[in-house]
Structures are given as C-alpha cells and as structure tokens.
Amino acid sequence: MEQGPPGIDVTVPSVARIYDYLLGGKDNFAVDRAAAEKLLELTPNAREGVRANRRFIRRAVTFMAREGIRQFLDIGAGLPTQENVHQVALREAPDSRVVYVDNDPTVLAHGRALLDGDGQTIVVDGDLREPEAILADPRINEHIDFGKPVGLLMVAVLHFIPENAERIVATLRDRLAPGSAMALSHVSYGDLDEEKIREGRELYKATSAGAVIPRTRAELLRFFDGFDLVEPGLVVTEDWRPEPGEPRPPRIPGVDGYAGVGLLR
Numbered sequence: 001m002e003q004g005p006p007g008i009d010v011t012v013p014s015v016a017r018i019y020d021y022l023l024g025g026k027d028n029f030a031v032d033r034a035a036a037e038k039l040l041e042l043t044p045n046a047r048e049g050v051r052a053n054r055r056f057i058r059r060a061v062t063f064m065a066r067e068g069i070r071q072f073l074d075i076g077a078g079l080p081t082q083e084n085v086h087q088v089a090l091r092e093a094p095d096s097r098v099v100y101v102d103n104d105p106t107v108l109a110h111g112r113a114l115l116d117g118d119g120q121t122i123v124v125d126g127d128l129r130e131p132e133a134i135l136a137d138p139r140i141n142e143h144i145d146f147g148k149p150v151g152l153l154m155v156a157v158l159h160f161i162p163e164n165a166e167r168i169v170a171t172l173r174d175r176l177a178p179g180s181a182m183a184l185s186h187v188s189y190g191d192l193d194e195e196k197i198r199e200g201r202e203l204y205k206a207t208s209a210g211a212v213i214p215r216t217r218a219e220l221l222r223f224f225d226g227f228d229l230v231e232p233g234l235v236v237t238e239d240w241r242p243e244p245g246e247p248r249p250p251r252i253p254g255v256d257g258y259a260g261v262g263l264l265r
Helices: 013-021 030-042 044-067 085-092 105-114 131-136 139-145 164-173 194-205 217-222
Strands: 071-075 097-101 121-125 151-155 181-188 257-264
Touching: 013 030, 013 044, 030 194, 044 085, 044 151, 044 181, 044 257, 085 097, 085 105, 085 131, 085 151, 097 105, 097 139, 105 131, 121 139, 131 139, 131 151, 131 164, 131 257, 151 164, 181 217, 217 257
Parallel strands: 071 097, 071 151, 097 121, 151 181
Antiparallel strands: 181 257
C-alpha cells in the first residue's frame, strides 16, 4: 500500500500528479497512473499535450522577460519539472522574482523543498477560484509589486474551473499594471465524440480538480478581453512561436489545446 506525506491522500487522483506522470515524472501514485492511462485511452494525444504546454511556458516566459517583465505570478503551477518559470525567468533576467500558487499539497511540498534558500522565488498555497484572496495574500504582495508589470501565467488550469472563469480572469487582469502580460493555455474539444467527452468528465470528477471543462476557441478568446493578443494570436499550443529544432510530432487524435499571450497596454 502506497503512503504519501502527511496531508496527501493517495487514494484520490491528483491532476498535478497525473500531469507529472504524463511528463515522465516520478512524483505520482498508482491511482494517478491509472487515471492517466485511462485519459490516454480517451485522448491519445494527452502526453504530447502536456509536453507542448511545458514548451509554451518556456517560450512565453522568455517573451515576457524580453519585454522587460521582471515579476511572474504562476497560478496552478503544478509539480516542479524541467524549465520551470523561475529557471527560464532567471536565465533571461537574473533579477526576476517569481511566485508559484497552487492548492495541491504535493505541489506545495515539492515546490518548497526545491526552492529552499531561493529568495527570489516563493511557493504560496492559493486557489484560482478565489482570485481576491490570491491578490490580497501578504506573502505575494511582499514579493511582487503590482504597481509594476507582472507576467501572469495560467497554463492548463482554467479548464478545471467550470464556473465564473471569465470573472476570475478579469479580476486578476484588473489588478495588473500597464505593461503586464498574461499567458494562457486551455483544452478544447478536438475530435472527441460526445461519449468520450462524457467519460473524460467522469474521470475528472474523481480527481482533486472535480471537473474539466473544454472550451471553444471563441470562448477562450474572451479571456483576453482588455489585452492585446501578440502574434500569432490564440493558436494550437505547439504553434505559439515554436523555436528552431523543437519537435513537431504528427497529429494524434484527441483534444485540442490552444495557447496565447496578451499584453496589457
């Protein structure tokens, strides 16, 4: 019988640990691996989708840093892996400051252990469904000056918010200073039929997230209200400013993923 650290229920699949398993990580349990394998049956491109998201994070943070942004707020950060936000940001601009926000106990424990002694990066417990609490958190406000540009990242997390997602994004946007940026990625329906969509929703009901809500590209564009979308706009994740030499895998059936970055003028 597997045992996790105190406060971590190894009988309930965690979306962060499922994501970790799909990336080839080791910070997951049998229940997470079983859920991930079921997900791959429903949408065979799930593994490539999470890899595309990691590449998008690297490109988006690089873009933001080169725009002069030195503060980053990553909400729904997930488990640490390679090319995390702080690693990319500090490589581009050594004076960058990063806040990771998540409500998964595994993420919080691993993140804090990884960053022990790193004064420029902190990990804070917070729930995207409560944006006002995130914005009011004194730990975040001590680390980030919202009077200056911030790079806000919500990568592969808003599809776990079934209600009030547009209000949540608008609440966060309204706190940002001009010159800030938002990077967002999200799943869409792809070529899944109604039965597979239903099965996918049932799968996520049993996880720590409790729901998954694919949205259309038109719905996702509304999250960028108030932002100027940078080229190439809201596109399939792997098409957002791919770098030379990046893998371009063949099309695999499953959900679509869209990604984009907006600037706040």
